[in-house]
Amino acid sequence: MTPTMLSVMEVIIALKQIPLFASVHGEGLKRLSDVIREKRVAEAEIVFAKTDLGEEMYLVYSGKILIYHELAGHDEPLEIIDPSGYFGEMAIIDEQPRSASARAQQDSTLLVLHRDDFRTAVLDYPDIAFAVFRGFSQRIRRADGRIRSLATELRRMHSEIES
Amino acid sequence: MTPTMLSVMEVIIALKQIPLFASVHGEGLKRLSDVIREKRVAEAEIVFAKTDLGEEMYLVYSGKILIYHELAGHDEPLEIIDPSGYFGEMAIIDEQPRSASARAQQDSTLLVLHRDDFRTAVLDYPDIAFAVFRGFSQRIRRADGRIRSLATELRRMHSEIES
Numbered sequence: 001m002t003p004t005m006l007s008v009m010e011v012i013i014a015l016k017q018i019p020l021f022a023s024v025h026g027e028g029l030k031r032l033s034d035v036i037r038e039k040r041v042a043e044a045e046i047v048f049a050k051t052d053l054g055e056e057m058y059l060v061y062s063g064k065i066l067i068y069h070e071l072a073g074h075d076e077p078l079e080i081i082d083p084s085g086y087f088g089e090m091a092i093i094d095e096q097p098r099s100a101s102a103r104a105q106q107d108s109t110l111l112v113l114h115r116d117d118f119r120t121a122v123l124d125y126p127d128i129a130f131a132v133f134r135g136f137s138q139r140i141r142r143a144d145g146r147i148r149s150l151a152t153e154l155r156r157m158h159s160e161i162e163s
Numbered sequence: 164m165t166p167t168m169l170s171v172m173e174v175i176i177a178l179k180q181i182p183l184f185a186s187v188h189g190e191g192l193k194r195l196s197d198v199i200r201e202k203r204v205a206e207a208e209i210v211f212a213k214t215d216l217g218e219e220m221y222l223v224y225s226g227k228i229l230i231y232h233e234l235a236g237h238d239e240p241l242e243i244i245d246p247s248g249y250f251g252e253m254a255i256i257d258e259q260p261r262s263a264s265a266r267a268q269q270d271s272t273l274l275v276l277h278r279d280d281f282r283t284a285v286l287d288y289p290d291i292a293f294a295v296f297r298g299f300s301q302r303i304r305r306a307d308g309r310i311r312s313l314a315t316e317l318r319r320m321h322s323e324i325e326s
Contacts, residue, residue, distance in 0.1 A: 129292030136299035
């Protein structure tokens, strides 16, 4: 496979469509497109595995990425990231290993942003922070919902066994 | 009870000790102290309940606040917020109802920050954003851990019942 590289203009147009960067304009988009690297992954290819160290976050240009936990014997899907979505920001924020694994569900093109460039973008365009806040906050609400339903199910089973 | 109000200086000293505002100095701390409101809550008093609407976040000056879910018949504790910690930022970020309830575990003094003033602080001091990112990221990792252990326990019980 000899993939055609995206042009600067294509990257800029893609960045404009990513809600995370809705507050970034003209020169800022140009600067981001300068530091962004393109990465192609084939269907079923692993982008990163839980506990990997990583200094980069990923924007989905095309394709679909599955975020999942590997549990004993099966994968627990957490989220599917569609074009214009992003993932992998947690490890670059807290400098901890990846908290989950990421795998391509179809051939995908990713835009790769290094931690330092993400930091610079947030300092230059603090509105990006509010987009990141909202993303985290949605994820916490989803996780809380999952905890509530698992905890309720577990209590139900305990009381069935006891009765 | 006629509580003595905190002086501006006491509020500034408290803000300096809050990791969230580690990047804010002199004039910025003064500005924050101008817009912050003090709130005393007695032991067992509810600060807010899940599904409440709210436009304010809280910094703990003294005391202890329990964040919890009310499940059928029992409270599921999520987190205890100690002095210098903060809570209630999610609802002001995504403008959704409170995702959990908050109750004083002992008499506590809170510093109350309105959504608009929090926003101004982040725009003036974007480093605050990275402190918020880290807080969210810790919370997501904790939630993921809880989901993993609940899901594993549930599968164990299912396979015990089936065997």
